[in-house]
Amino acid sequence: EASDVWWKSAVVYQVYPRSFQDSNGDGIGDVRGILQRVDYLAELGVDVVWLSPIYRSPQDDNGYDISDYQDIDPTFGTLEDVDELIEALHERGIKLVMDLVVNHTSDEHPWFAESRSSVDNPKRDWYWWRPAREGMEPGTPGAEPTNWGSVFSGPAWEYDETTGEYYLHLFSRKQPDLNWENPEVRQAVYAMMRWWLDRRIDGFRMDVINLISKHVRPDGSLPDVPAEDGLYGSAFAATVNGPRLHEFLQEIHREVYEGRRDGLLLVGETPGATVEDGKLLTDPARHELDMVFTFEHVSLDHGPAGRFDVVPLDLRDLKATLGRWQTGLEQAGWNALYWNNHDQPRVVSRYGDDGAYRRESAMMLAIVLHLHRGTPYVYQGEELGMTNAYFTSLDEYRDIESLRFAASERQRGQLNDEELLSWLAAGSRDNARTPMQWDATPQAGFTTGQPWIDVNPHHDTINAAAEVADPDSVFHLYRRLIALRHEDPVVQRGDFHLLLPDDPHIYAFTRTWGDEQLLVLGNFSGTEQTVPVGPDWDQAALVIGNYPASPATGGGQIVLRAWEGLVLRRA
Numbered sequence: 001e002a003s004d005v006w007w008k009s010a011v012v013y014q015v016y017p018r019s020f021q022d023s024n025g026d027g028i029g030d031v032r033g034i035l036q037r038v039d040y041l042a043e044l045g046v047d048v049v050w051l052s053p054i055y056r057s058p059q060d061d062n063g064y065d066i067s068d069y070q071d072i073d074p075t076f077g078t079l080e081d082v083d084e085l086i087e088a089l090h091e092r093g094i095k096l097v098m099d100l101v102v103n104h105t106s107d108e109h110p111w112f113a114e115s116r117s118s119v120d121n122p123k124r125d126w127y128w129w130r131p132a133r134e135g136m137e138p139g140t141p142g143a144e145p146t147n148w149g150s151v152f153s154g155p156a157w158e159y160d161e162t163t164g165e166y167y168l169h170l171f172s173r174k175q176p177d178l179n180w181e182n183p184e185v186r187q188a189v190y191a192m193m194r195w196w197l198d199r200r201i202d203g204f205r206m207d208v209i210n211l212i213s214k215h216v217r218p219d220g221s222l223p224d225v226p227a228e229d230g231l232y233g234s235a236f237a238a239t240v241n242g243p244r245l246h247e248f249l250q251e252i253h254r255e256v257y258e259g260r261r262d263g264l265l266l267v268g269e270t271p272g273a274t275v276e277d278g279k280l281l282t283d284p285a286r287h288e289l290d291m292v293f294t295f296e297h298v299s300l301d302h303g304p305a306g307r308f309d310v311v312p313l314d315l316r317d318l319k320a321t322l323g324r325w326q327t328g329l330e331q332a333g334w335n336a337l338y339w340n341n342h343d344q345p346r347v348v349s350r351y352g353d354d355g356a357y358r359r360e361s362a363m364m365l366a367i368v369l370h371l372h373r374g375t376p377y378v379y380q381g382e383e384l385g386m387t388n389a390y391f392t393s394l395d396e397y398r399d400i401e402s403l404r405f406a407a408s409e410r411q412r413g414q415l416n417d418e419e420l421l422s423w424l425a426a427g428s429r430d431n432a433r434t435p436m437q438w439d440a441t442p443q444a445g446f447t448t449g450q451p452w453i454d455v456n457p458h459h460d461t462i463n464a465a466a467e468v469a470d471p472d473s474v475f476h477l478y479r480r481l482i483a484l485r486h487e488d489p490v491v492q493r494g495d496f497h498l499l500l501p502d503d504p505h506i507y508a509f510t511r512t513w514g515d516e517q518l519l520v521l522g523n524f525s526g527t528e529q530t531v532p533v534g535p536d537w538d539q540a541a542l543v544i545g546n547y548p549a550s551p552a553t554g555g556g557q558i559v560l561r562a563w564e565g566l567v568l569r570r571a
């Protein structure tokens with residue numbers, strides 16, 4: 001097993017730079033701010049930092065709209081600051097993975113400026129340009145080339161008067177989709193990736209990478225999708241898993257990765273990917289990606305109207321879903337494990353209880369996730385048990401998706417103001433984007449100025465200073481879980497076997513490696529639960545847990561307290 005890859009025993013920490021640490025008082029986090037906190041990351045013990053985009057950008061989607069891939073936005077700092085960050089992290093044995101957003105650019109990228117300028121510009125074909133639907137008046141509703149809807153509400157096509165044609169944008173109109181069918185586009189992206197690797201970064205997190213190959217017909221036309229309500233339908237059906245996806249990924253591997261040092265990481269963000277897709281994307285023999293983020297387990301509490309329509313989680317669905325990914329990628333491929341990122345509501349507010357049992361449930365969720373087979377990702381603040389934002393008025397929101405959803409709902413008039421605010425409070429991406437809570441001072445130690453988004457008032461009790469000082473905190477539980485992943489071959493490689501699939505409250509599984517076995521239990525309820533685990537575990541030793549004393553064990557049963565989570569090792 002000595003030849004096994006390093007990331008099987010690694011843990012990744014995601015920094016959302018805008019909300020991590022401000023160093024100059026303008027209220028926006030920046031690279032020099034991250035530099036002030038590298039020792040904190042080293043104390044937590046993570047192996048890799050993944051940085052959300054800091055490239056030059058008009059910030060329409062907080063940096064996921066890039067106008068220059070090879071420069072840093074002045075909001076965040078300079079290339080020299082980034083070189084310093086790479087150095088500071090490497091000195092501490094931490095790798096740096098950068099976000100790679102190449103499904104689209106900003107509309108302010110020079111490539112797009114050229115492309116839009118005329119139909120015969122050499123870069124015209126770098127993006128998706130199409131005339132209006134036949135017989136329709138260009139620029140009128142329904143005249144779009146296809147009925148694809150944008151992820152951020154409204155149509156995915158923008159009419160551009162310069163040439164009287166439409167361009168495709170799966171996200172905002174300031175995020176035009178690149179045309180990966182064009183080999184020049186691909187070569188430009190690969191050159192940029194090599195430039196960053198030469199700067200000694202350690203890999204990429206590839207934004208919506210399974211959308212780069214559109215389902216284009218042989219005649220160059222694009223198919224309509226089933227309309228959801230009104231004129232447009234989700235464009236995902238026509239963009240996820242396109243016919244050339246695997247070919248493009250293998251080309252990236254060849255052109256960018258081959259012949260470079262070991263120790264690089266390629267992780268793909270793949271909304272809509274199934275286990276079968278995940279297997280193809282991450283089987284090392286296929287030379288595509290090292291691991292992908294599934295969305296299945298973070299969509300289980302979405303009602304018919306999507307992410308803002310939050311319904312209660314049925315734990316059986318969560319176990320079945322994660323369990324399928326575990327067994328599906330057992331022989332080939334690898335899982336990325338996560339509850340949170342900058343797009344997801346906080347897990348303790350979502351699948352836990354952020355009231356009376358906030359600490360317990362945050363820790364239980366951590367134990368359950370980190371004991372799966374795969375590479376765990378920790379999103380900033382998760383290790384403190386940070387909660388949702390609980391904004392109560394629209395003007396507290398900053399996220400383009402939330403604001404566009406609110407605008408389009410107001411137009412449709414189906415939700416009243418109170419309902420709209422409660423939908424946003426449950427589902428908004430801003431839940432993850434409130435500033436990192438460093439201490440109990442007025443702006444949580446995040447900034448000396450006015451933060452770009454409100455600090456959660458809970459920072460008086462939930463903050464890094466308090467967590468680091470308390471050996472029984474959520475932070476130290478995360479630190480121990482990370483250390484356990486580094487040390488324990490059962491955690492790294494052991495087979496996964498789900499137990500009690502039909503139990504509505506208990507998450508239970510074993511991990512087995514040779515003669516060694518671990519039992520992982522999580523109580524997803526606020527009441528005591530008696531769990532029939534069998535006599536094998538009567539004498540087992542507690543490896544890690546979220547209550548100070550061991551649970552009541554014996555006679556083949558374990559009694560779990562409210563939101564208790566634990567790991568036992570068989571004697």
Ligand code: ISL
Nearest residue numbers: 061064101151171207208271307343401
């Ligand atoms: O959060 C979502 C919308 O409900 C997701 O569908 C999200 O848009 C999708 O996961 C893609 O996310 C990534 O690309 C987006 C960017 O806004 C997200 O922040 C990024 O993680 C466009 O670049």
Ligand code: CA
Nearest residue numbers: 022024028030
């Ligand atoms: Ca700043």
